[in-house]
Amino acid sequence: xxxxxxxxAHRFADTLLPGKPLVLGGVTIPHERSLxxxxxxxxxxxxxxxxxxxxxxxxDIGRHFPDTxxxxxxIDSMKLLTQVCAFLHEENWKIGNVDITILAQAPKMxxxxxxxxxxxxxxxxxxxxxxNVKASTTEGMGFVGRREGIETYAVVLIxxxxxxx
Numbered sequence: 001x002x003x004x005x006x007x008x009a010h011r012f013a014d015t016l017l018p019g020k021p022l023v024l025g026g027v028t029i030p031h032e033r034s035l036x037x038x039x040x041x042x043x044x045x046x047x048x049x050x051x052x053x054x055x056x057x058x059x060d061i062g063r064h065f066p067d068t069x070x071x072x073x074x075i076d077s078m079k080l081l082t083q084v085c086a087f088l089h090e091e092n093w094k095i096g097n098v099d100i101t102i103l104a105q106a107p108k109m110x111x112x113x114x115x116x117x118x119x120x121x122x123x124x125x126x127x128x129x130x131x132n133v134k135a136s137t138t139e140g141m142g143f144v145g146r147r148e149g150i151e152t153y154a155v156v157l158i159x160x161x162x163x164x165x
Contacts (some may be wrong), residue, residue: 001159004055008046009151010035023089025116031107038067043076047154049084055158081123095126096157102135104150109135
């Protein structure tokens with residue numbers, strides 16, 4: 001077994017940018033502001049990708065999908081997650097569980113969490129019961145509390161059924 005930890009944060013734009021809705025955990029969330037990013041800005045998926053890559057010792061999301069590559073401009077981050085999961089399968093790793101924490105003062109995440117769990121599970125080819133997403137505010141403290149951005153943390157457990165670990 002191995003564990004991995006991932007983190008990501010994105011700053012909010014001043015407005016909702018054309019063609020760039022707020023997307024977290026693969027789910028579009030109604031909000032008046034977009035997240036600024038080279039990709040779609042899905043900080044949940046980015047933290048999850050980093051956690052999975054870390055667990056298999058393959059660096060981070062920036063190494064595989066650099067923001068200097070036009071091919072990843074405004075890309076749906078779920079496509080990145082699919083590729084990261086292919087890396088796991090190449091080495092015979094399976095996902096045991098995923099635990100994600102979203103820190104956001106706004107918008108409220110609770111109504112969207114079940115859809116995020118479903119969407120993330122689908123993207124990783126696992127059961128929704130293996131995915132936990134929770135959210136918190138920072139009680140007005142820091143950049144999240146000032147509504148300047150969102151940050152996310154992800155922890156994963158991966159395993160192999162054989163003795164090649």
